[in-house]
Amino acid sequence: METIQQQWDRFFRWGPFGLLALATLLALLLIPEIGMSAAEQRTAATLVVTALVLQGLHATGKIPVIVYYWIRTVVAFTLSWLNPFFCVYATFGYFDSHRYLTARPARAGLLITAVIMSGAQSGGLPPSGAGQAAIFGGLFVLNSALVFIIGGLAGREEEQARIQAENIAELESANARLEQALAENAALHAQLLVQAREAGVSDERRRLAAEIHDTIAQGLTGVITQLQAAEDSEHVRRATDLARESLREARRSVQDLAPTHLDHDTLPEALKKISDGRAQLTVTGTVESLHDELEATLLRIAQEALTNATRHARADRIGVTLSYMDDEVALDVRDDGRGFTRPSRGPSGGYGLTAMRERAERVAGTLEIESEPGGGTAVSARVPLIRHG
Template sequence: MTSAVEREQRWERNLKVLPFVLLTLATAICVATFPEVGPQSRGARVIFGILVAATAVWTWRWMYVYGRPHPVGYIGRTALTAVLTAMHPLFCIFGWIGFLDAFDSFRGRWRWVAMAATAAIMAMGQTGGPPPYDNPWQSLLLPLLFVLNFGLASLMGRYSEHLDAVSRERAATIGRLEEALAENARLQEELLAQSRSAGVRDERERLAREIHDTIAQSLAGVVAQLQAAEGSADAQDVRRRVARATEMARTALVEARRSVQDLSPAELAEAGLADALAALVAAWRDDHGAEASFVVVGDAVALHSEVEATLLRIAQEALANVAKHACAQRVGVTLTFDAAEVILDVRDDGSGFDPTAPVRGSSFGLGVMRDRARRLTGSFTVESAPGDGTAVSARIPALPRGPA
């Protein structure tokens, strides 16, 4: 298919050729009618031919050498056309070309002056030549034909101006749309780059949380069990602690694989949240010898896997903090199911601490628990005082099992 640019170029070529086509046609008609109309003497006809050749050269110079319509070119061609039409009325056939490029040759009111000059030439040719006339009807027709030619040309000129304005507006709109598309493409590239960067950052944070909450805790448990076994004189106790250390090491390996694959915690693979927390509390009690209890309040329901994983990780971290810092004798874990949210509370009677004190660089656990809760638009609070134990509470929307 022909493109818009190719069609425009073809129209420009045709418009450059059109004056010469009309000049040839007008000259041929004039020559054919010499016996009845136009110059009768041989000398007048030679002058007519010279003027036709001059018109052709003048038109060629301004159309092809200069390259575009120009006021000087228009005035010279119109003057030659007026003289030739006065010599032979039918030469006004060529004069019509003045209507075509008046708007391209002039600006402002001079356009209408050029249109009026061309309309006068056309009226003169249509009435049979310049005045004075022997027939009164010719004198009457001359102004009427001038008005008619000028009116029709003005109407077409106005319409051409309207089309030009619409074309410029469309071109400007297309330009703005192209700029908007380019800007949108640039913004999309920036968003993609930011999304990739955020994805990398989120994945790093996720792996950090997973390693801290699972693998690091399991390995710390392995070290604790092995150290306890090393200092024990009871062979049965040594075997029990080594077996427990082996189990923890295997759990750490499983969690490492699951962290890489972004799967749910191993404890939730075949059990619900309440059962997984009960098993976690029981294992922690066996490992540390402290009194630990677990209570479920409300009807346990299946929650979204991300919610269950988050609560389980918070409970693991809270119990790890109790074992590491609190020196507690009693620990209580409560899981409360509400209509709108699920609440996890972990309390101990340990040494406690001052929550308003500056956070040590190694205190990573509380921040991890808080980030986990906020990640699901939940909340995390800590209540503690030196010598009065610690209570942490995580409240998370009770999203049902299925897509969040």
């Protein structure tokens, strides 16, 4: 849809053609009443052709607008001198003087247009007598007053439009700043929620670790003490071994709930400590300081995978690879142990495998397990690379 500005541009470009055509038609029809001589008619025809060429150059942008305005004004003045009805063409000077000229030249252009219009209204230029000259003078004063009154009103309207445009621009800028502040507040709110969640999770882990340590682990320690003091028999030894195994598992759970390895070490350093003596660690890519939850997740997955490889798979060789990539971090644990039939995604796959997968999925990651009987096991975890802070 065409805008108002585009409509005005089209009017200023093609409007003079229409007024020139109308003025020429009126002048031709009223030549007998005006009494133009043959020489005046030839001069008028030459000036009409000149005006058409001038308008064509202006419409195509091939002439400066200031030069166009003053040449058109001179041509219109001369045509109106020859035939007053050409003032129809001169009226366009009222519309575009402020468009093409600065303040003072524009006022001069308006006064010249007022002279042309007053001369035509009084019967033509030059005045034929004192009476016509008086009429011309009165009409000139009236036209000039109307021009400047209307021009003043238009100027005030333009000033109001300019102020309104500035206010709108200022409001848009304020709205943009407000939207930016709202976005920053939303990001801060999300960050606070994450920190609150992490704090709650950390507190809950410490509470569970303390409860396991103070209840299950202490109780199992007491059971072992009592069994050792009891009568030596096969059943007692088996009960003692079972209790010791349960105690180790309870202590490992406490360790999993509160991974102290990351308190003072980076993730590669923590992995090196838990792999020492059990696996060969390889780190690739540029080491990044990851979000605390991501590092804790990868460390726990590595601990579980190493425990499975050493305790259940009875592996001789274990390799741990930590890879930092553009948008994710990968942890791969491979062993040459006994392997198993297939990794299960259900409870039958064992709590350790299920827990590893759930930990990865909790941080928008993935866990893949490949294994076959006698062919070892490969655990591959992928998590997004989200930097600390």
